[in-house]
Amino acid sequence: MDQATFIERYYTERTGTNSLKWDLVEERFESRDLLPLWVADMDFKVADAITAEFKKRIDHSVYGYTFVPESYYEAYNQWMTTRFNFPIEKDWLRFTPGIVQALYYFMHIYTEPADAVAILTPVYYPFHNAVKDTGRKLVTVELINEANEFSIDFKAFEQAIIDQEVKVFIHCSPHNPAGRVWTEAELIRLFDICQKYDVLVISDEIHQDFTYGDVRHIPSATVANGQYRDMIITANSASKSFNLAALAHSNIVITNPVLRELYDQFAKTMIQTEANLFGVMATEAAYRDGAEWLETVKTIIFNNYETAKAKLTESLPNVTISPLQGTYLMFINLNPVLKGHNIVEFMQTRCGVAVDYGEWFGEGYEGYIRLNLATKPELVDQAIDAIIREAKKI
Ligand SMILES: Cc1ncc(COP(=O)(O)O)c(C=O)c1O
Structure with a gap:
């Protein structure tokens, strides 16, 4: 299945579904209206084979x-x-x-x-x-x-x-x-x-x-x-x-x-x-039966990564990005553009994006962010465009 058809079919709004990523963002980040690209789950419905099994079971209802x-x-x-x-x-x-x-x-x-x-x-x-x-x-x-x-x-x-x-x-x-x-x-x-x-x-x-x-x-x-x-x-x-x-x-x-x-x-x-x-x-x-679904998801993730990387490299050449060999998480060092500005203030107040912060993963990683790529391209674009726009203002 091509990427556009997949997104049309499987991307879904998650607000109001007790989603940790979407519905607890305000509580976790003490800030409203943030685009949530933090915790590692996806904004896609599961493969049809899984839904079909569930439906059978629900019809049986025991x-x-x-x-x-x-x-x-x-x-x-x-x-x-x-x-x-x-x-x-x-x-x-x-x-x-x-x-x-x-x-x-x-x-x-x-x-x-x-x-x-x-x-x-x-x-x-x-x-x-x-x-x-x-x-x-x-x-x-x-x-x-x-x-x-x-x-x-x-x-x-x-x-x-x-x-x-x-x-x-x-x-x-x-x-x-x-x-x-x-x-x-x-x-x-x-x-x-x-x-x-x-x-x-x-x-x-x-x-x-x-x-x-x-x-x-x-x-x-x-x-x-x-x-x-x-x-x-x-x-x-x-x-x-x-x-x-x-x-x-x-x-x-x-x-x-x-x-x-x-x-x-x-x-x-x-x-x-x-x-x-x-x-x-x-x-x-x-x-x-999920292999085909997974392959398309991986294509979307990797395209998201390549697009985000190309944009960042062009507009903010000092920012470094970990090569994405595995996972669906993009690890970015924003220190070269932060110039001492606080990362939380930058990401949340200025960019309006909720991410995992580098310091959660280890000492010395202040100014790094981990961005979740498993969503539709527009949302990753929105986050990357905001980072570029706000970095240029510093
Ligand atoms: C390396 C690693 N282990 C475990 C987990 C979570 O596993 P579980 O939800 O099964 O506890 C994650 C989730 O992001 C992870 O990245």
Whole structure:
């Protein structure tokens, strides 16, 4: 389907639907009438296959206890095998109501209070929170940032592991907000270090389906023919890829039986909920029949990125933008045009746009913004035009 037809059919107003992004913008940003390009969900209706499944179920209108059917495992396995060469055995799989929730579980399962947990910053802020909120010691290792192109400082990573006696590393792959899709060579270096010091890797791959051009996402558990997989726990879902965040369903893949047993022991005392019916149905339908919808969404996102980048580069050449290899989030350093002006005042009062601020992701990222590209082009244009217009006034 072409982009215009897709937008006509799937873009929808969300105000008044209890949308966090649209309806809580005033509460979160203490400011009215902002164009919301912050939290990472999309302004598009889901793929028809998902809606059709829901309609059938609603016609039936019984929502008693359910189980995850074989067809779910088949659809998930098929998706992971054909797209990522990562066949998933049923036994390896657990379900959680979201990946952030899983991160909190993992802290309790795989670490003791005060154990050190490493993250590569700037990174998705719930990574910081999961470690701090559970009373673990947060170890931040800064990514190397060369004009907004990010890479891993392996020396600093290794040193931090040694110095702080790191037990667990929470990895973001693809990386939010850096937009990086890690290469196999990078992943091998990273996991070699983790292996050397017996560090467990929690690999959050929620953005796995968003890669562009020739860039390929490599699941951590498949790196070097699966050489590291037993020290890795993978978390992914259809929630980002198919706009299902509120259905609270994600996949946890644990290939190592010892780690799985630890998970199950914890689950026995702490998690007694079954997977959510609608989350399971939607995920299965998405993996089975959602590929075409996803491809068009990715085209729209990447076109939004290219247009925004071209406009910014032409009008504000000093502004730097992270290359969008993965995710649907554009990370921009506005410091060169802010000239010391406050970023919140600039974005909200002057531009009228709600974004995620760089400092939410890591220290030293004041003046950076993360812009959500998963919406119709006019809205991204509106935000970029406002940034250019207001920057020129400074
Ligand atoms: C890296 C990463 N992990 C997890 C999430 C959220 O996952 P969930 O809604 O399943 O808790 C996001 C959402 O933006 C994310 O970017």
